[in-house]
Amino acid sequence: MRTALIYSDKYLEHNPGLGHPERPERLKAIVSGLKRFNLWNTQEIKVVEPYPAKLEDIKLVHDPEYISLVEKLSAMERPIDGDTPAKKNTFELALLAAGGAITAGNLVMSGGAKNAFALVRPPGHHACRSHGGGFCYFNNIAIMIERLKLDFKLKRIFVLDFDAHHGNGTQEIFYADPSVLYMSLHQHPLTLYPGTGFPDEIGEGEGIGLKVNVPMEPGSGDIExxxxxxxxxxxxxxKFKPDFFAVSAGFDAHFDDPLTGLHLSTKAYGWLASAVIEQAEKWCGGKAVFLLEGGYDLEALASGAVYVVRAMQGEKFTPPEEKTRLKVIEEVKKALAEKWSL
Incomplete structure (x- = not known):
């Protein structure tokens, strides 16, 4: 088995309510798309049922008081914030989403799969240590990383986040952590939730220079x-020479997405994933886990996920040949200059 797809029908039970963008149909569309392209339960691609995260896993990342709050709000069906409602089963399903991420990481690190895509809901990259929001309750990718660091002694983890919204929770959790290089490509924070992710947000303490933010102006696309x-x-x-890659895979930078103003093509998700796979092959034997985050146009979401899985299977996708000079890239290089010469 080269690729594991972590999936459970229980993820469809997470239903934030009528009209909410983060709806069960998102995952249904992805599964339908993968099946249509024969990328579901083949000789090389296996679908794996996740197990729920334990409370001790969640506590590796989140404050105990916050974990208790999510459980209580779920029981009372009271929202985390205006965008993040809680239902009776929210706490249980958030544990299963975090567990899906851990399942994916364990499979890759133990050699059960070369790479994995955790098709989980609810998403996680906006969940901070002591509060959630932006459709997120627990930070799936951070929980997976902390669990893998303990169990497999990982020293250098590269997190790439290409969701259109900045992963403020992931950045906050690892802000001073020198073992995690977090890089985010996102729509400019002055134009989109959560309003973080400026180039000068580079980490603190031992983590300085290991938090990398590339905010894109609305209208940016493949070339940028x-x-x-x-x-x-x-x-x-x-320069970092990672021993593991983790990707917050959001598909809302697509030109058809209703919540954002970016203009990525569908094929872009192929060469974005190809670039990760190529670097993973070079530095850590291909060890890479993709985790589902956002993406709210169903067709774009499904097609983007298909491209990612095709890249995970080794298919190569060519990036655009046009070149551009971006002011933000020079700003990022300048902000990181003390740590890296890029």
């Missing part, structure tokens, strides 16, 4: 994203 990957992501991989 590839410039950031070529000029920042690949050189950082060369």
């Amino acid at each position: 994203y590839w410039a950031a990957m070529k000029e920042i992501f690949i050189p950082l991989c060369e």
